[in-house]
Amino acid sequence: MFSEEAIKELDGIKAKYPTARAALLPAIYVAQREFGWLSADAYEAVADILGVPRAIARGVGTFYAMYKNMPAGRNVVQLCTNVSCMILGAEKLVDFLKNKYGLEPGGTTPDKRFSLVIMECIGACGTAPAMLVNDDFYENLTENSIEGILGKYK
Amino acid sequence: MEKVLLKNIDNPDSADIGQYLKSGGYQSLPKALTMEPKDIIEEVKKSGLRGRGGAGFPVAMKWTFASADPKFPKYLLCNADEGEPGTFKDRPILEKNPHLLIEGMAISGHALKAEYGYIYLRGEYPAAKHILEAAIGQAYDKGFLGDDILGKGIRFHLAVHQGAGAYICGEETALIESLEGDKGQPRIKPPFPVNVGVFSKPTVVNNVETLSNLPYVLEIGGEAYSKIGSPDCPGPKIYCVSGHVERPGVYELPMGTNLRDIIYTHCGGIRGGRQLKAVIPGGISTPVLPPDKIDCPMDFVNMPKHGSMLGSGAVIVMDESVCLVKVCYRALRFFEHESCGKCTPCREGTGWLRKILGRIENGEGMDGDMDLLLSVSGNMLGKTFCPLGDGAASVVQNFIKHFRPEFEEHLRTGACTVKG
Numbered sequence: 001m002f003s004e005e006a007i008k009e010l011d012g013i014k015a016k017y018p019t020a021r022a023a024l025l026p027a028i029y030v031a032q033r034e035f036g037w038l039s040a041d042a043y044e045a046v047a048d049i050l051g052v053p054r055a056i057a058r059g060v061g062t063f064y065a066m067y068k069n070m071p072a073g074r075n076v077v078q079l080c081t082n083v084s085c086m087i088l089g090a091e092k093l094v095d096f097l098k099n100k101y102g103l104e105p106g107g108t109t110p111d112k113r114f115s116l117v118i119m120e121c122i123g124a125c126g127t128a129p130a131m132l133v134n135d136d137f138y139e140n141l142t143e144n145s146i147e148g149i150l151g152k153y154k
Numbered sequence: 155m156e157k158v159l160l161k162n163i164d165n166p167d168s169a170d171i172g173q174y175l176k177s178g179g180y181q182s183l184p185k186a187l188t189m190e191p192k193d194i195i196e197e198v199k200k201s202g203l204r205g206r207g208g209a210g211f212p213v214a215m216k217w218t219f220a221s222a223d224p225k226f227p228k229y230l231l232c233n234a235d236e237g238e239p240g241t242f243k244d245r246p247i248l249e250k251n252p253h254l255l256i257e258g259m260a261i262s263g264h265a266l267k268a269e270y271g272y273i274y275l276r277g278e279y280p281a282a283k284h285i286l287e288a289a290i291g292q293a294y295d296k297g298f299l300g301d302d303i304l305g306k307g308i309r310f311h312l313a314v315h316q317g318a319g320a321y322i323c324g325e326e327t328a329l330i331e332s333l334e335g336d337k338g339q340p341r342i343k344p345p346f347p348v349n350v351g352v353f354s355k356p357t358v359v360n361n362v363e364t365l366s367n368l369p370y371v372l373e374i375g376g377e378a379y380s381k382i383g384s385p386d387c388p389g390p391k392i393y394c395v396s397g398h399v400e401r402p403g404v405y406e407l408p409m410g411t412n413l414r415d416i417i418y419t420h421c422g423g424i425r426g427g428r429q430l431k432a433v434i435p436g437g438i439s440t441p442v443l444p445p446d447k448i449d450c451p452m453d454f455v456n457m458p459k460h461g462s463m464l465g466s467g468a469v470i471v472m473d474e475s476v477c478l479v480k481v482c483y484r485a486l487r488f489f490e491h492e493s494c495g496k497c498t499p500c501r502e503g504t505g506w507l508r509k510i511l512g513r514i515e516n517g518e519g520m521d522g523d524m525d526l527l528l529s530v531s532g533n534m535l536g537k538t539f540c541p542l543g544d545g546a547a548s549v550v551q552n553f554i555k556h557f558r559p560e561f562e563e564h565l566r567t568g569a570c571t572v573k574g
Contacts, residue, residue: 016313018353019334019335019353021334021335021336022333022334022335022353023335024335024336025315025316025317025318025332025335026315026316028318029316029318052335059337060335060336060337063320063337063338063494064277064317064318064319064320064338065318065319065320065491066277066278066318066319067318067319078278081484082239082240082438082484082488083239083240083434083438083470083481083484083485084239084240084396084397084470086480086481086484087397087398087470087472087475087476087481088397088398119278120237120239120319120321120488120491120492121237121238121239121240121241121278121321121488122278123236123237123241123242123244123245123276123278123279124242124245125239125240125241125242125394125396125397125402125468125470126242126394126395126396126402126403126404127402128396128397128402132278132280135280135281137281
């Protein structure tokens, strides 16, 4: 069940569209924030509040790469390894995360501090390699700088 | 050339409406509101403005189709799903110059008699979402958006719709599906969005950079605008350059600037004086070019004559340290991941190509793999539902066309001789 505050927020979102269905993507974002990840219960809450079939809510939510369909760590490291980042060393950074933090692509550290998601271009190609940690952009990454950056996330 | 799209972006307050007004912003919108919609479209037609998302479709023509449809309400969608790998040209507009886009959309909304607009923003740009929403709030407060814009009785409402990580949503009908709350899978055309678009209403989908040109078109007039850059597709263009150049970044230059000049003059040439090996000129889907083929004007009309495409103007420069088999493999991993699964040639083909390239890259290639790559990709070209599959197939075909010996070397020796 959504909190009262979230319900109010969802009402505001629905008002932006002529159909309740169009609020599905933003509503899934709200559910992800409220419940931490998108469990079957979270999808049910989304489906019920918008009046869309549960299978549709889950079908749509699992199509998109950025929804958390599994429990994730407290901080999500989203590292780009597409061509512009790859040719400037992104793969070495993937290895570094593995060796230094035991963090595998698609995995989460045992202390639940970090999850790692390999991204398909985050639009920071001119300052590659780049990553997002949660909603924060970090660019021109090196092994050294990554270590300093991740130190800020507990 | 005076900067139009990236004007003031170095100013730390550039996203604020006060700064935008101070630098002459929101002067074209009042002018537009005194004009008849058809006269604005006529001005855009004179300007020769073409869509900057990759296809280069004439803006006035798209607008005329949508205007001619008798159904209301009409919708204006801004495609801010900048996902083509190598592309980061819209991000500075979204994050640093949001009011330019908002003004452009309000002008376009009036021209189309559209009362509602959405900015479909990729999920990977969370900062831009907050910046755009703040800017939209400011524009409402100042009367540049709303039910009665600047007291002229004209209505245009604007909201941000955040995507959630799907490259395919940059395709306009997939974008529409996604906005309606569905999986981002393309629709068959016709009907075209200009007739049956979002919520089954006439819909124009234009790219961020395209819409951001509108204030300038009205400021200097279509005639003067048409004199900038290439005669066949005029205007300023943002080129975004990544990879092995001395100065990667965004460059606003006249449309049609020579690719070699972009790399060697504006970006300072190849880093550390190394040798150029290959250039992808317009985002990863556009055909790769070898070093002896980069003397070409970067615009929609001339690039196809030189064996590639302008695409999004995303130039990826690769020096001698790069293994092109690996790049091609990485590109196909991307296409396989992003294929929406709707049509068989793309869904299966991207996976097959990725597997074949993967084994060649890993030294496990088999006899006949080159022919197999060409055969599979050849059977995808022109047979997929939308351009994603064509893009994937053409990447393979063009890497082999220009760099076949490197692939064959991998196959023969099972190893890569490139020193990274």
